[in-house]
Amino acid sequence: MTDRISEAGDSDAQPRAARGSVKTTQILDAARQMFTANGFGATSMDAVARLAGVSKATVYAHFHSKENLFVAIVQHECRRLERALPGSEDIDTPVAVTLRRLGHRYLAFLMSAEVLAIHRVIVAEAARLPALGRILFQAGPAAMRTRIEAYLARVSMRGQLVMEDPALGTQQLLALFRGDMQLRCLLDPEWRPPPGDVRRQTDAAVAMFLKIYAPPAPPDNSR
Amino acid sequence: MTDRISEAGDSDAQPRAARGSVKTTQILDAARQMFTANGFGATSMDAVARLAGVSKATVYAHFHSKENLFVAIVQHECRRLERALPGSEDIDTPVAVTLRRLGHRYLAFLMSAEVLAIHRVIVAEAARLPALGRILFQAGPAAMRTRIEAYLARVSMRGQLVMEDPALGTQQLLALFRGDMQLRCLLDPEWRPPPGDVRRQTDAAVAMFLKIYAPPAPPDNSR
DNA sequence: GTCTATAAAGGGATAGAC
DNA sequence: GTCTATCCCTTTATAGAC
DSSP: OTTOOOSSOOSOOOOSSOTTOHHHHHHHHHHHHHHHHHTTTTOOHHHHHHHHTSOHHHHHHHSSSHHHHHHHHHHHHHHHHHHHSOOOOOSSSOHHHHHHHHHHHHHHHHTSHHHHHHHHHHHHHTTTOHHHHHHHHIIIIIHHHHHHHHHHHHHHHTTSSOOSOHHHHHHHHHHHHHTTHHHHHHHOTTOOOOTTHHHHHHHHHHHHHHHHHSOSSOOOOOO | OTTOOOSSOOSOOOOSSOTTOHHHHHHHHHHHHHHHHHTTTTOOHHHHHHHHTSOHHHHHHHSSSHHHHHHHHHHHHHHHHHHHSOOOOOSSSOHHHHHHHHHHHHHHHHTSHHHHHHHHHHHHHTTTOHHHHHHHHIIIIIHHHHHHHHHHHHHHHTTSSOOSOHHHHHHHHHHHHHTTHHHHHHHOTTOOOOTTHHHHHHHHHHHHHHHHHSOSSOOOOOO
């Protein structure tokens, strides 16, 4: 059990050397590739060092241990992910259009190779590093939920939707977007949604959502 | 990379010894515990042998390799899971009641420790053993979908629901049941849904579902 | 900080006796 | 089939020179 993880990992997952140094970047990049491609257990520090073009001792000079490096990677990826989340700023576009566009971008994001990879590696190690899962959940699903909720609350206030509980509505909308596509991609990496299915799924989700939450008799100017 | 997996694994994941033998059962049981608790990479054959109370050579006498043993475990668990899926047989109970009960059992099932564990270990190794992911998806989500779809089609034929596309309706219903609870449990093993949330979520899902698919003006005899 | 070389430990898998 | 003992390899991590 070489890759058993003792605790919640070192609290400082920072490189010991200068943060922006060239080698540090090379190591982080190589580690990201290896960890997301092969997972924690199947990635050796030798392989990381080789891919980064440095010696193994250099890797250890920058990161105390393998777990330390892993935590640094995950935190780094979470920051990237959070920045890449689709927004929904256009308040004047018809709600249906915004929601469809949002769903499309959300699904494309969720099922991109990078996001699936980070999900996989987190799920795999979550039992031994619970803190990482929480970090990812906050940076990903929770952040997304907050953004959508704010948007839904805003258009509700403007009377474009009738929604008592924006938190519930957000959960429902995102769940309808996802369907089982995300889980299926995680379980079967060779599976990809058939062409057109993403659009069909988002359209069906928005249609269902609006049947519930659209105001009683609005002039339908969304299509 | 000792735990890199070359191919789709041996096609026969059967023990070489008699199937029902006591030692075989002990080994399978020990391996299930270790794999689901620690994942593939972090589980050593030594540990399995020790927990099973046999020697390592005996383990190898029953299963050609570590991957072989892993595949056998996953297949075994999938059969167990499929048998444990909640059914929906009572055709005369009001639809709302059946759906609420179904959702409750579905969520309890999805978030049981055993199901989460097998999901985790599959997601972790899916990149290297894609066949396993497909097997689990067929045994789990796909099988569940088929059952619900058959039920929804049946009650639709009896006029208790108005639904053009039972496949779509099934996807929507299950997605609403899950929300983000499953993913959150996978990412953060220490997180559990707050008491009452499961019921609230299923009730909200059924309410939304029926607002869409209930017949126009039925005598509401479900509550 | 960075390298080469190596220590120390653990892993999967097998030989050979019974 | 089952055990004990062991082979052989990879892994993490470090020592010591520069």
